[in-house]
Structures are given as C-alpha cells and as structure tokens.
Amino acid sequence: MTPPRALLFDWDNTLVDGWAAIEAGLNAAFAAFGKPLWSRAEVLANVRLSLRESFPEHFGAEWERARDIFTEAVRASHLAVVRPLAGTPALLKAAAPWPLGVVSNKQGPLLRREAEHLGMAAAFGVLVGAGDAAADKPDAAPLVMALAVLGVAPGRDVWYVGDTALDMQAARAAGCTAVLLGDAAHDGGLAACAPDLAFADGHALARHLAMLDKPAETKDSLRG
Secondary structure (H helix, E strand, O other): OOOOOOEEEOOOOOOEHHHHHHHHHHHHHHHHOOOOOOOOOHHHHHOOOHHHHHHHHHHHHHHHHHHHHHHHHHHHHHHOOOOEEOOOOHHHHOOOOOOEEEEEEEEEHHHHHHHHOOOOOOOOOEEEEEEOOOOOOOHHHHHHHHHHOOOOOOOOOEEEEEHHHHHHHHHHHHOEEEEOOOOOHHHHHHHHOOOOEEEHHHHHHHHHHHHHHHHHHHHHHHHH
C-alpha cells in the first residue's frame, strides 16, 4: 500500500484510556435525572457520538443541563485518571515523520487539556474535538477541518486511526483510509467495523509505519 501523506487519530481508546472520567461524568448526569447508571462495559459499548448528538436522545429538551453536569464531573477527575495506552509512545515516535492530528468526539477543550497534561500536544499539528467543527463524527467535517489546518487535502493516502465502527465511517465520509486499532470487541468486532487496515495495537501500527517510506520533506531534512 502507498504510504500515507498524513495520519489522524481518534483519542479515547485509541491513544489514551480516560474511561474512568467519562463513566463518572455519564453517571453523574444519569443520577441527576433519576436514570439507571451504566457499568464500565456499558460505557465502552455505547459511547460513540458527541454530547450534542447523543444527549438529546437520553435527556430530551434538558440535554444541555445534563451536558453541563457531565462536563463538571469529567473536569473534576479526567486529568487524574487519563493515561496513554501502552503502545502510544512507540506509535507517536514511529509516526513523527508525518503530519499528525487528533479528531475526537470528546469536547474540544477537554481533549486539548488532556493532551497538554500528558505532554502529547506537541506531537500534533491540530487537535479537533466535538463542537469545534460544524458537525461531529461520523460526519466528515472535523476530519476535513483538521486536514485543512495541516495543509493536507483529504484522500485515500490520509489514514484515520480509531477503535470503533463510527471512526471507520468518519474516515470513509472524508474519503480517507479507515484504520482500526484493536479488535473492536466492544463494538461488534472486526467484521462490524469493516476497516481498510487493522492493527492489533499501537505497537503493531508503529512497526508497520517504521517499514514505510517517509515523507519526502522528512528524508530531505535528515540528509541536511
């Protein structure tokens, strides 16, 4: 396969584990509205869409109040619990020669605060979260926004790396290659996601990137 011109990544469960804060935020909102709480397995199985897409289904006309409760609870704990996944350091090192960005359905301010806190923000030319573009994933808008900042046109030689079928849908909507990280056991498995490429984890993708030709400008800079 032709090497990519750029790589975009999902955030939660692709590069980091921040599920404890997401679970706490959701359950704070559910509790405030007298709804049943979710287990971690239920959170993993159901959290895909952004708040502006998913909360109206759960909370109706009061979804914005629920959003505020969720956000307050997440802010109280997310920096204490968010961690890079085991393969993330190797993956970002291997991906460094390419233009990189993050496109997440996590609220933009929370996403960027986590990236700064983990010392990962400098690895990316852009971090786009929910609410930053006109629409959120699976719409193509946030991917197109991120690529515009990077100065890269959408195309099959742009890889979008994520862990769910929704991520694969967003990649295809933007005309990019859909790359699955992990086995998507929380989302119906590999067949349900139908990725163009799949890698077991960040280490596997890092090994693959290390074998690919690097962008011409990177090779020119190494020659000095």
